[in-house]
Structure formats: structure tokens, C-alpha cells
């Protein structure tokens with residue numbers, strides 16, 4: 424009796440989702456929820472950069488002519504602004520080109536073809552090597568490993584970071600595991616903030632590999648969405664205190680602070696790692712774009728200046744996150760068809776749908792003109808074994824387009840979800 428009623432109910436729910444879907448199909452939507460890009464109004468916030476440093480103001484604080492070659496470490500005044508924000512002593516923080524992803528790619532190339540401090544040989548000469556990949560994670564991280572044939576071992580994310588029972592066990596027993604990807608604050612795509620205990624364990628754990636590296640991609644260190652400016656524990660400081668200073672590579676950038684195509688990337692590490700990095704870098708470059716670094720230092724002014732600037736971003740994107748969460752709640756709350764993260768910062772919301780439905784939902788959305796990040800992108804090799812994770816990136820569309828896209832997405836979740844429930848009965 425109950426089952427019959429349930430079945431009738433489900434059929435009615437599916438019919439209603441089908442109706443909504445065909446109504447949406449008729450609208451000729453053209454909406455995009457794929458990449459975590461800043462919207463144009465966010466970029467406008469930094470437009471003053473286009474007039475900086477200004478003619479006749481090309482000198483750095485120490486008198487360096489920023490227009491000329493040299494200064495591999497990057498401008499001191501900019502490194503001083505970001506040292507505290509990225510939790511790296513200023514002497515161990517380099518300011519580089521326009522992208523931290525490039526620095527991560529470079530780090531692999533240097534470790535494969537050079538020899539990181541503590542290594543017995545180059546990674547390329549060590550036979551097959553592996554990396555730990557917390558999932559869901561960032562597809563561009565995984566693509567770097569994929570490109571170099573580095574096997575990735577997925578590690579489940581928990582609410583406090585990667586599952587450290589799994590991490591500590593694997594790294595202790597397998598010397599071919601050379602490192603782990605980490606996005607410690609407002610993680611892409613779950614919004615997870617690593618707990619102090621997770622950071623401490625990462626700093627102190629025993630690793631079978633003497634040349635183990637934590638790729639600490641602090642891409643969202645200042646990207647708060649609430650009044651609570653979340654702080655995480657200082658990995659480099661804790662690792663140094665534990666005698667493991669060399670295991671940490673810190674990355675960051677101003678991509679989602681100023682201009683995503685014309686910002687500044689940062690690399691921080693132990694003194695030995697920095698010496699090693701600069702030796703390799705000196706073969707690759709005669710110096711970074713110091714004019715860009717000078718204009719960033721002038722525009723941002725101080726760490727407080729960075730945080731004040733981020734408040735302006737929050738005013739623009741906060742309502743987009745709120746609207747997304749509101750619609751998810753209104754449309755999917757209580758349906759049992761999805762759960763989602765409620766990030767306190769960063770750029771993404773992760774939507775978890777019933778196993779085996781994510782790719783179908785993404786495909787149905789595409790059919791009605793709503794493009795989502797491909798299902799599976801949050802996992803190594805683009806393969807989510809549960810086919811249940813969808814990454815939602817609310818920042819780039821206008822508020823109106825975003826709301827229409829999220830509503831359409833929830834319709835697809837209902838359509839596919841109810842279809843599956845009926846099949847399973």
C-alpha cells in the first residue's frame with residue numbers, strides 16, 4: 424500500500440519535472456556554470472591597475488628599475504604584503520609570473536628533471552611514482568599528474584581535510600608516493616577548510632619517501648564569504664618545527680584578487696627548497712615581470728589592503744552564493760535527491776547527487792543550454808567512480824543568468840533522480 428502510494432507520488436513528481444524540463448527546453452537558454460572565473464564587475468574592482476604604476480614611477484622601494492631584467496625573487500614590497508597572508512617568511516617567498524598553476528607545473532618539471540632537496544635521484548629516474556589526490560579536487564591539478572604519467576591515488580575528503588588515516592598509512596608504507604595535492608582553505612570544489620589537526624599531521628607524519636612534497640595550493644587564502652576570516656594552521660612553520668621543512672611547497676596568486684589573467688603568482692618553501700628553485704629558475708628566466716608586481720604593490724598597499732579589497736569581491740559574489748544555496752534549498756531540500764556544501768569562502772559549491780546520476784544530469788542540462796563542469800572532472804583522470812559529484816561555479820554569470828541556470832540544474836536533478844528512483848522500485 425505504502426509502496427503503491429510512493430510509486431504514484433514519484434510518478435507525479437517525475438511528470439512535473441518533465442513538464443518543467445520541456446518548458447525550459449523551449450526557452451533556448453544559453454547559460455554557463457563551468458569555470459570558477461571572476462565576473463567582469465569583479466575585475467572592474469582592480470581597474471586602477473591599468474593606470475599603474477604610471478609613467479615615471481617605475482622604481483621599486485629599493486631603487487630597482489622594474490623595467491629592466493633581474494630580481495628573480497620578485498619585488499620585496501609585494502612579497503611583504505603576501506608573506507603573512509600565505510604564512511611564509513618573506514625571505515622564503517618568491518613573487519613570480521601571472522599564474523600559480525604554472526609554478527605547480529614547473530615544480531613537477533624541476534622535480535622530475537632536477538633533483539629536489541632530500542631526493543636520492545630525480546623523480547624521472549625513480550621508476551613509477553605516485554601522488555595522493557584528495558577527492559573531490561581540482562581538475563587542473565590532476566591534469567598535471569596525468570600529463571607526466573604520475574599515478575594518482577584518490578583519498579576521500581572529510582569535513583576537516585583529506586582523510587588523514589588513509590594519508591598517514593599510505594605515505595608511511597610506500598616510498599613511491601612523492602606527494603599530495605592540498606587546497607587547504609575553502610577548497611576547490613568542496614569549500615573545505617583543513618583543521619589544525621589535519622595540518623599538524625601533514626607537517627609531522629612519517630613518509631617513506633625522503634623527497635615527499637605537499638603541494639599546498641592556498642589559492643583561496645583571503646577569499647572569505649562571511650565575516651569570519653577563517654585562519655588555518657601554519658603548515659610551513661609546523662613542518663619546520665618538526666624537522667620536515669623541505670616537504671612543503673606553498674603556492675598562491677592574486678588571480679582572484681586582481682586580474683585572473685594578469686595577476687601575480689607566489690611560491691614559498693624552506694630555505695633549501697628556495698635555493699634549489701632559484702637555481703633552476705635562473706636557467707629559465709632573467710627575472711619576473713616586476714612592473715606588474717610594482718603596480719600590484721601600489722594598488723594593494725598592505726595585507727589589510729588586500730583584505731579590504733576582498734570585501735568588495737564578497738559584496739559582489741556573496742549574493743550569488745546565497746541565491747544558489749537558496750534555490751538548491753527551495754527546489755531540492757527534503758527531496759532526498761541531493762546534498763550540497765555551504766562554503767564559507769572560495770569559488771565553488773559541490774552538489775552531490777545519487778550514485779550513477781551525475782553525468783546524466785550534466786548531459787540533460789547541456790541539452791537545454793546549461794553548461795556544467797563535466798561530471799567526473801573533480802576526480803583523477805576525469806573518472807568519479809560514484810558518478811555523483813557536480814561542481815557548481817556561481818561567480819561568473821550575472822545574477823539573473825545564475826539563478827536561471829541553477830533552477831534549470833535542479834530541474835535536471837529531479838528529472839534524473841526521480842527516473843532512477845522509479846527504475847529502482
Ligand code: PMP
Pocket residue numbers: 459521522523524525561606611640642675676677678683688
Ligand atoms: N589553484 C586552484 C585551487 C584554483 O581553483 C585555481 C583557479 N581556478 C588555480 C590554482 C589557478 O591559479 P592561477 O590563476 O594562479 O594559475
